[in-house]
Amino acid sequence: MSSSAERDFVHAHLDDLHADLDAWLRIPSISADPAHADDVAASAEWLAAALRRVGFPTVEVWPTPGAPAVFAEWPSADAGAPTALVYGHHDVQPVDPPELWTHPAFEPTLVEGPDGPELHARGACDDKGNIAFHLLAIRAHLAATGRDTPAVTVKLLVEGEEESGSPHFADLLTAQADRLRCDVVVVSDTGMAAPDTPSVVTAMRGLADAEITLRGPAVDLHSGSFGGAVPNPLHALATLLAGLHDAEGRVTLPGFYDRVRPLTDRERDLMGRVPFDEAAWLAGPAASRVATGETGYSTLERVGARPTAEVNGMWGGYSGPGHKTIVPAEAHAKITFRLVADQVPADLGDQVRAWVAAHLPEGIEADVHVPAGGVSPCASDLDHPAMDVLLGSIARAFDTTPDRVLFTREGGSGPEADLADVLGAPLLFLGAGLPTDRIHSPDERVLLPMLYRCAEATAHLWRDLAAVPFPAR
Amino acid sequence: MSSSAERDFVHAHLDDLHADLDAWLRIPSISADPAHADDVAASAEWLAAALRRVGFPTVEVWPTPGAPAVFAEWPSADAGAPTALVYGHHDVQPVDPPELWTHPAFEPTLVEGPDGPELHARGACDDKGNIAFHLLAIRAHLAATGRDTPAVTVKLLVEGEEESGSPHFADLLTAQADRLRCDVVVVSDTGMAAPDTPSVVTAMRGLADAEITLRGPAVDLHSGSFGGAVPNPLHALATLLAGLHDAEGRVTLPGFYDRVRPLTDRERDLMGRVPFDEAAWLAGPAASRVATGETGYSTLERVGARPTAEVNGMWGGYSGPGHKTIVPAEAHAKITFRLVADQVPADLGDQVRAWVAAHLPEGIEADVHVPAGGVSPCASDLDHPAMDVLLGSIARAFDTTPDRVLFTREGGSGPEADLADVLGAPLLFLGAGLPTDRIHSPDERVLLPMLYRCAEATAHLWRDLAAVPFPAR
Numbered sequence: 001m002s003s004s005a006e007r008d009f010v011h012a013h014l015d016d017l018h019a020d021l022d023a024w025l026r027i028p029s030i031s032a033d034p035a036h037a038d039d040v041a042a043s044a045e046w047l048a049a050a051l052r053r054v055g056f057p058t059v060e061v062w063p064t065p066g067a068p069a070v071f072a073e074w075p076s077a078d079a080g081a082p083t084a085l086v087y088g089h090h091d092v093q094p095v096d097p098p099e100l101w102t103h104p105a106f107e108p109t110l111v112e113g114p115d116g117p118e119l120h121a122r123g124a125c126d127d128k129g130n131i132a133f134h135l136l137a138i139r140a141h142l143a144a145t146g147r148d149t150p151a152v153t154v155k156l157l158v159e160g161e162e163e164s165g166s167p168h169f170a171d172l173l174t175a176q177a178d179r180l181r182c183d184v185v186v187v188s189d190t191g192m193a194a195p196d197t198p199s200v201v202t203a204m205r206g207l208a209d210a211e212i213t214l215r216g217p218a219v220d221l222h223s224g225s226f227g228g229a230v231p232n233p234l235h236a237l238a239t240l241l242a243g244l245h246d247a248e249g250r251v252t253l254p255g256f257y258d259r260v261r262p263l264t265d266r267e268r269d270l271m272g273r274v275p276f277d278e279a280a281w282l283a284g285p286a287a288s289r290v291a292t293g294e295t296g297y298s299t300l301e302r303v304g305a306r307p308t309a310e311v312n313g314m315w316g317g318y319s320g321p322g323h324k325t326i327v328p329a330e331a332h333a334k335i336t337f338r339l340v341a342d343q344v345p346a347d348l349g350d351q352v353r354a355w356v357a358a359h360l361p362e363g364i365e366a367d368v369h370v371p372a373g374g375v376s377p378c379a380s381d382l383d384h385p386a387m388d389v390l391l392g393s394i395a396r397a398f399d400t401t402p403d404r405v406l407f408t409r410e411g412g413s414g415p416e417a418d419l420a421d422v423l424g425a426p427l428l429f430l431g432a433g434l435p436t437d438r439i440h441s442p443d444e445r446v447l448l449p450m451l452y453r454c455a456e457a458t459a460h461l462w463r464d465l466a467a468v469p470f471p472a473r
Numbered sequence: 474m475s476s477s478a479e480r481d482f483v484h485a486h487l488d489d490l491h492a493d494l495d496a497w498l499r500i501p502s503i504s505a506d507p508a509h510a511d512d513v514a515a516s517a518e519w520l521a522a523a524l525r526r527v528g529f530p531t532v533e534v535w536p537t538p539g540a541p542a543v544f545a546e547w548p549s550a551d552a553g554a555p556t557a558l559v560y561g562h563h564d565v566q567p568v569d570p571p572e573l574w575t576h577p578a579f580e581p582t583l584v585e586g587p588d589g590p591e592l593h594a595r596g597a598c599d600d601k602g603n604i605a606f607h608l609l610a611i612r613a614h615l616a617a618t619g620r621d622t623p624a625v626t627v628k629l630l631v632e633g634e635e636e637s638g639s640p641h642f643a644d645l646l647t648a649q650a651d652r653l654r655c656d657v658v659v660v661s662d663t664g665m666a667a668p669d670t671p672s673v674v675t676a677m678r679g680l681a682d683a684e685i686t687l688r689g690p691a692v693d694l695h696s697g698s699f700g701g702a703v704p705n706p707l708h709a710l711a712t713l714l715a716g717l718h719d720a721e722g723r724v725t726l727p728g729f730y731d732r733v734r735p736l737t738d739r740e741r742d743l744m745g746r747v748p749f750d751e752a753a754w755l756a757g758p759a760a761s762r763v764a765t766g767e768t769g770y771s772t773l774e775r776v777g778a779r780p781t782a783e784v785n786g787m788w789g790g791y792s793g794p795g796h797k798t799i800v801p802a803e804a805h806a807k808i809t810f811r812l813v814a815d816q817v818p819a820d821l822g823d824q825v826r827a828w829v830a831a832h833l834p835e836g837i838e839a840d841v842h843v844p845a846g847g848v849s850p851c852a853s854d855l856d857h858p859a860m861d862v863l864l865g866s867i868a869r870a871f872d873t874t875p876d877r878v879l880f881t882r883e884g885g886s887g888p889e890a891d892l893a894d895v896l897g898a899p900l901l902f903l904g905a906g907l908p909t910d911r912i913h914s915p916d917e918r919v920l921l922p923m924l925y926r927c928a929e930a931t932a933h934l935w936r937d938l939a940a941v942p943f944p945a946r
Contacts, residue, residue: 165795205697209796218760222913223809224678224885228722228781229766230759235718235784241711249701286703287691290836293702308701311708312799317786318807323682325809325886326785334791336696336798363763412697413798440695 004396005144006459010136010452017136017451018119020050024090024128025108025121031067031091031164040160043090044068047131047158054135055142056156062176064168067091067160071179074138076153082470083153084462085182087419088131088189089162092123093440100442111445115195118445126439129446130188130431130454131158137458144459151466155182159415162189166415173422183470184386184426185419186461188454190410191433193274195447198398199406200390201429202270203305206339206377207413208348209312212356213367214240214331220317221327231363233331234316240359241333244309249294251309251337253351254358259342263305266382270407276300285441304409308338338411345374376417380427382407385468390428393460397453430454430461477869478617479932483609483925490609490924491592493523497563497601498581498594504540504564504637513633516563517541520604520631527608528615529629535649537641540564540633544652547611549626555943556626557935558655560892561604561662562635565596566913573915584918588668591918599912602919603661603904603927604631610931617932624939628655632888635662639888646895656943657859657899658892659934661927663883664906666747668920671871672879673863674902675743676778679812679850680886681821682785685829686840687713687804693790694800703800704836707789710804713832717782717808722767724782724810726824727831732815736778739855743880749773758914777882781811811884818847849890853900855880858941863901866933870926903927903934 029043030036044061051059051072058073070090095105103109108121119129134156141150157180159169173180193199216233217226246252263271278299282288293302302308316331318324337348349370356366380387391402398405410429420427432450433439502516503509517534524532524545531546543563568578576582581594592602607629614623630653632642646653666672689706690699719725736744751772755761766775775781789804791797810821822843829839853860864875871878883902893900905923906912 207697207798211796216761217758219758221758222885223781223783223785224680224811224883225776226759227776227783227809227811227884228779229764229772229775230755230761231763231765232783234787235714238711238714238717238784238787241708242715244711245708282703285690285692285694286699288689288703288836290704291702292704292834292836299702302702303698303700306701308696310696310700310705310798310800311711311790312696312797312801313790313792314707314711314804315788315792317784319786319788319805323684323807323809324785325680325783327783328785331787332792334796336700336796338697338700361765363761363765410697411700412695 004456006140007456009140009143010455010459013136013139014452017132017455020135021119021124021129021132022108024132025123026106028106029091029123029160030094031161032094037067040067040091044070044160047090050135051156054139062172064161064172066164066168069157069159069172072156074150074154076151077149078151078466081152081466082183082468083155083181084184084186084465085155085157085180085423085425086134086186086188087157087416089127089159090131091160091163092126093163095122097442102443113447115447116449118447120443120445122444124444125433125437125446126444127162127189129451130433133432133451133455134188134458137455138462140455140459141462145463150462152462154462155180162414169415170418170422173418177422180423181473182423182425183473184428184465185423187416187427187429188431189414190429190431191437192450193406193408195434195450197275197406198394198400199274199408200394201410201431202382202407203341203379204377204410204416205413206343206345206375206417207336208339208345208374209334209336209371210348210352211369212333212335215329215365215367216363217327217329220329223325223327226327230327231361232327233364234328236361236364237314237316237331237333240356241311241314243359244311249292251307253355255347255351256307259344259347260307261341263301267305268301271300271305271409272298274300274406274408303411305340307340307343309335311335338413339377341377341379343377345376348374375413376421378417378420378427380429384426386426386428386465389464389468390430390461393457393464396460397457430457477929479613480929482613482616483928483932486609486612487925490605490928493608494592494597494602494605495581497605498596499579501579502564502596502633503567504634505567510540513540513564517543517633520563523608524629527612535645537634537645539637539641542630542632542645545629547623547627549624550622551624551939554625554939555656555941556628556654557657557659557938558653558896558898559607559627559629559659559661560889562600562632563604564633564636565599566636568595570915575916586920588920589922591920593916593918595917597917597919598906598910599917600635600662602924603906606905606924606928607661607931610928611935613928613932614935618936623935625935627935628653635887642888643891643895646891650895653896654946655896655898656946657901657938658896660889660900660902661904662887663902663904664910665923666879666881668907668923670748670879671867671873672747672881673867674883674904675855675880676814676852677850677883677889678886679816679818679848679890680809681812681818681847682807682809682844683821683825684842685806685808688802688838688840689836690800690802693802696798696800699800704834705800706804706837707801709834709837710787710789710806712834713829714784714787714806716832717784722765724780726828728820728824729780732817732820733780734814736774740778741774744773744778744882745771747773747879747881776884778813780813780816782808784808811886812850814850814852816850818849821847848886849894851890851893851900853902857899859899859901859938862937862941863903863934866930866937867903869933870930903930
């Protein structure tokens, strides 16, 4: 066990972390539910007050057309000190169905688990826990180093709409780009591979979505009079979607893989070192006897490092009781694509349209809607000197060496690419979540020792990032 | 122009037919709408009164658990005279959408059309027009032959739930089999190929339906965490349904064609003589640029004489606004099969289950529901001596020769097979409808000269059927 002043401070002040979490988690800041708009606002005000209490000299609640974000800044007094911007969110997922919760979702409850004390509540991990440890971390950094100001300028931007798709986030970034200027972004909204397996996320996937409508007859037709002799859009849709993947599980859109950066041997080696119990993973919510997917890739690579196409919804014709003997006029499907570097969401429109056009049977018309926007994939630069500092900070907090901190990939998508793009800064991921934390599900929890370790790691990070030679801005 | 006493009587009493139709069509006997239950009952009572007025000595309204049927019988005084049972229905389709009607659906309106006077109203053709001509036909038969009773015993069974799937019809037939005993069934619920093309329907298709549910994950999964690595039931359903037909347009259920009686050269020759403007047919409600279907068969054969499989509905996952990034837990489809002689609806359960089992990807569970029952296909015997009498009767009414009366097939399905099966009698089809009559649609109409000719044909039929040597019962 290596010790440090940072760790000592953290462990001497755990009650503060517990008290902060208990108060904040009682605020049901569900951004998707308009009935909770006041709670989301209260959550922002709670965080702003907590940041002021900790000592941040600048704390502001930034309104948006939706839910408010919280901004804070604690400048370093050191000339030329770099700036780090922490990203996270203070809104939470809905609790439905409440009856599946062992303890009420907004009454934080301590549960002694096999890996240590767990705190159960909606938002305990995603994402209030990940922000709460920063309140303790900067105090530990200052106390351990005897400084009045942090070694790097620390900014926080904690939005209130992440669980609703961050609809106003890119605009906020653009409007406030000057205030948010930074040398590195520290994303605290992810996690690690396992309690005893410190790791950093190195990439998140992007997202694009398409809605396809196929039209056949002008009206629903009597199947006794027309069936078997005119094109049925449901048959056409089934055939189209059956061809979305080839026999190797690859997506068949023309050009889909053109910009995909191949996984390097090093990346595959790094992913292969992450402990992963596939049987346990399949036995979880998937409840599946088998893993499927793209030939030649592991399950972790498929869900984290390779692009995918998933039909999320399909409908058309009659779905009521009994039967209705029709050839329906229309058929519909919703598809989302997960993208990896260097795919561009804006390319998907042409790809989907070309794919549909190439496979449309005669007599069927197609309407393809691919919304502008989408989410770009994002990735950390494994060779950036700031990455070495992050690995070192985590290694110290987990009593290990930097080479034993593993690299993982996040299969989901978020506004992190916007941060990197708008602010022009590299991304580091430092989060306390675990795959077993049941985020978005009943009985969400956080493993408290993960918060303690991330608070310590952050304190090390603020100290050591100061020495990184970031390029001049 | 051949003349006859039957035609003279019909043309001398057209006002009676017009008055009957005007009164009956004003009763909105929509069986599918419980709010119109009283109207359906009033329609039955109207018909019963009309049959008594015409002279039927026995007229009864038969209640069912649903809407009432009307039964009438006029025995022939001739010893050993055969018995004919007329089948039809007095209920009608809903009118939705009422704003698409040129004239109110239940205010019968005379319109002078290119082929003669048309009567526009819901039910004008389907099926009140087809029953109303029988009221005049039996009077013409008696007057022309100078008889007090018909040459054959004439029975009518006019049900009130045909547009609701005849849910209580088979039970009614079984319960009243003694009263309904007959040597031949005359179905008056179909039509002819064109105003100048007298024809008889020789077959109707059967029907079986199946609902398929595919299950994948235990719950809807986050597609960023699981997509591309576990089986997606929507992908499985699309692949399954894409294989419902082979490249030749044939249905791929194992054994599906085993009992299909091949079309004979004579049947195909007879169908080929029916005038059919495929371009006009496609340009109608189908609004299709192309005809599709089973290789080696004409469009008329595909919709009338060959079995088909049609996906009527398909659904699963998310269909709301925007996107929802899930791998859904379930996917569903509804399929109906049109059957031809000698297919058996009860065979479809095993066929569908075997087909699904053979094509189910690993990790997907299937639940196949094939309701008991279904509708059997039915057909006339082209070589039955009663068929010659029918052709001769129609030929006289249309001023042509029996060899110029064409044979058509009805692609839809109805309770006619139950009549043939329960009563053990051959089927003849005599109806005044036309493909252009817009039954089930706004502006339904009947071409009045078709009713006049069918009334005359029926009068000839009652006279000449007496000479047919039906087997002893």
